[in-house]
Amino acid sequence: MTEHTLLQMAYQAAEEKKAEDIVVLNMEGISLLADYFVICSGNSDRQVQAIARELIEKSNEAGNEVKSVEGFDSARWILVDLGDVVAHVFHKDERSYYNLERLWREAPEMEI
Template identity: 80%
Template sequence: MTKDTLLQVAYKAAEDKKAEDIVVLNMEGISLLADYFLICSANSDRQVQSIARELMDKAGEAGYEVKSVEGFDAARWVLVDLGDVVAHIFHRDERSYYNLERLWRDAPQLEV
């Protein structure tokens, strides 16, 4: 299984739980953390957790290991590390504050 397949699994999982404003940044050659960042928003703490849970479940079903999860209990910004793909799931109020798209503006956005 490839990192592109993992990205597809993660994107679909976020989409299935009605994540908003899904953005994928190609981090290859820019960051050593991951090849892709998937960034999305949710309207409530519950939805943030629901998206994170779906990402973890679908990745596991597809045979990928979830490396770590940060921020799940607070549900304001959950980071799901899937290795080649790192998903950032923000409560809508937090996303504009942290503005990862601006922070990593050198990374090209991908259409998935």
């Protein structure tokens, strides 16, 4: 699976679970963690977990190994490491506090 296919899959998985304010940052040359960040929000703990579950399920169905998942139980900020793509699924109340878009403001935003 190419990184662009993985990126599209992650974006669509978030969309399918009605994630809000989905942003994709191109991290190539900026971070060693991943080439792309997908950042999105859910309105409740259950929705945040549902978005993360969908990301994991779609990744597994595509034959892509999920490297790690952090924060699932608390459902405030779930990080799903898909390899070249890292998804950050925030509870809407936490997203503005951490403001990853500002933290990584040198990363260009991409349209999917």
